[in-house]
Amino acid sequence: xxxALKTIIEILAWITALGWLWKAITAWRGLPTxxxxxxxxxxxxxxxNPSIVVIVPARNEAEALPACLxxxxxxxxxxxxxxxxxxxSTDATGNIIDTLAAKNPEKLRAIHITDLPSGWLGKTHAMAxxxxxxxxxxxxxxxxxxxxxxxxxxxxxxxxxxxAVATNADHFVTFPTPIIKTRGEGMLLGYLGVMGLxxxxxxxxxxxxxxxxxxxxxxxxxxxxxxxxxxxxxxxxRMEILEDLTLARKVKLAQLRQRVAxxxxxxxxxxxxxxxxxxxxxxxxxxxxxxFRLSLVVLACIWIIVFCLGPxxxxxxxxxxxxxSLSLIAIAVLYALSRRYSLIATSYCILFPIAAILFVxxxxxxxxxxxxxDGVTWRGTFYPLAELRKHLTVLR
Numbered sequence: 001x002x003x004a005l006k007t008i009i010e011i012l013a014w015i016t017a018l019g020w021l022w023k024a025i026t027a028w029r030g031l032p033t034x035x036x037x038x039x040x041x042x043x044x045x046x047x048x049n050p051s052i053v054v055i056v057p058a059r060n061e062a063e064a065l066p067a068c069l070x071x072x073x074x075x076x077x078x079x080x081x082x083x084x085x086x087x088x089s090t091d092a093t094g095n096i097i098d099t100l101a102a103k104n105p106e107k108l109r110a111i112h113i114t115d116l117p118s119g120w121l122g123k124t125h126a127m128a129x130x131x132x133x134x135x136x137x138x139x140x141x142x143x144x145x146x147x148x149x150x151x152x153x154x155x156x157x158x159x160x161x162x163x164a165v166a167t168n169a170d171h172f173v174t175f176p177t178p179i180i181k182t183r184g185e186g187m188l189l190g191y192l193g194v195m196g197l198x199x200x201x202x203x204x205x206x207x208x209x210x211x212x213x214x215x216x217x218x219x220x221x222x223x224x225x226x227x228x229x230x231x232x233x234x235x236x237x238r239m240e241i242l243e244d245l246t247l248a249r250k251v252k253l254a255q256l257r258q259r260v261a262x263x264x265x266x267x268x269x270x271x272x273x274x275x276x277x278x279x280x281x282x283x284x285x286x287x288x289x290x291x292f293r294l295s296l297v298v299l300a301c302i303w304i305i306v307f308c309l310g311p312x313x314x315x316x317x318x319x320x321x322x323x324x325s326l327s328l329i330a331i332a333v334l335y336a337l338s339r340r341y342s343l344i345a346t347s348y349c350i351l352f353p354i355a356a357i358l359f360v361x362x363x364x365x366x367x368x369x370x371x372x373x374d375g376v377t378w379r380g381t382f383y384p385l386a387e388l389r390k391h392l393t394v395l396r
Contacts, residue, residue: 184275
């Protein structure tokens with residue numbers, strides 16, 4: 001091997017190792033500081049009994065929606081209203097909402113949308129419409145935005161709201177727990193959980209100075225009504241595919257108080273069916289994560305190849321074997337730390353390189369598909385790329 005190339009590879013191997021070790025050390029120190037709402041000390045109700053409206057947008061969710069709404073109706077917190085939005089569904093979603101609303105008129109309100117105005121994504125339009133209704137009719141203290149496939153333990157909203165009130169949070173996220181039904185799902189979601197720690201440090205969500213460390217998850221976005229209004233609500237995020245992440249960043253930029261909590265199994269979601277389902281969801285999302293910029297896609301793919309596949313390659317060279325071993329140990333530690341919150345088995349770390357390859361493929365697939373179609377098709381609606389780029393929220 002050429003000496004100069006050998007030196008470059010050795011340096012790269014140690015940079016990779018030091019990066020993973022630093023990430024493992026900071027996560028080992030930071031993750032345990034996130035409150036676990038399942039602990040007995042969090043088994044309380046919120047101070048002053050604030051009102052909350054839960055908003056559930058749904059488009060063709062007939063299979064998952066009944067369990068979601070029934071879990072919300074079974075909550076042990078009484079000062080709660082639910083608005084379920086049938087967003088132009090072509091299946092039985094609307095009938096399901098109407099049936100449950102008729103049985104629970106004091107708790108559940110149905111809204112039906114038949115047309116999507118131009119300049120809107122379906123989901124953001126449904127949430128904005130429901131929020132406007134909630135503010136005009138119920139005037140709640142808090143708004144909780146969730147998805148139609150989420151399952152809530154009976155005490156989920158009470159415990160989460162109590163912690164939000166106790167910490168004076170303007171924006172509060174309870175991490176959902178993925179329901180894993182296949183090894184492919186576990187492999188990819190376990191990988192995403194670990195890699196997400198590179199994108200943001202969840203233990204820094206409460207630090208107003210750590211603006212890049214914002215947490216937004218569509219399964220559980222709880223906001224004070226005053227904060228929602230200050231941010232302009234989802235009316236200000238009309239064409240944002242990743243509206244949850246963008247909302248969270250806006251919270252931090254506005255110097256509002258963001259708080260997070262874990263609660264393994266308390267808020268659950270089956271993200272997608274099988275490895276193909278997970279990759280299909282990523283096809284919609286990944287290019288938008290990079291703000292539809294090819295340069296960021298290229299850099300991300302190179303970084304993943306070096307940091308995720310590099311350690312495997314470095315194992316085969318005597319000069320880089322130690323660095324590679326340290327990288328892989330650090331990755332295994334991160335899987336073990338993430339397991340406390342995701343409940344995804346640490347053993348999936350063995351499949352880390354395969355997941356990395358599939359993730360790079362998904363990024364490229366998302367990028368090429370979006371560019372080829374000149375837009376994104378989601379839930380039966382096509383959104384032109386020019387419109388998506390035009391309405392990107394400026395985050396700085």
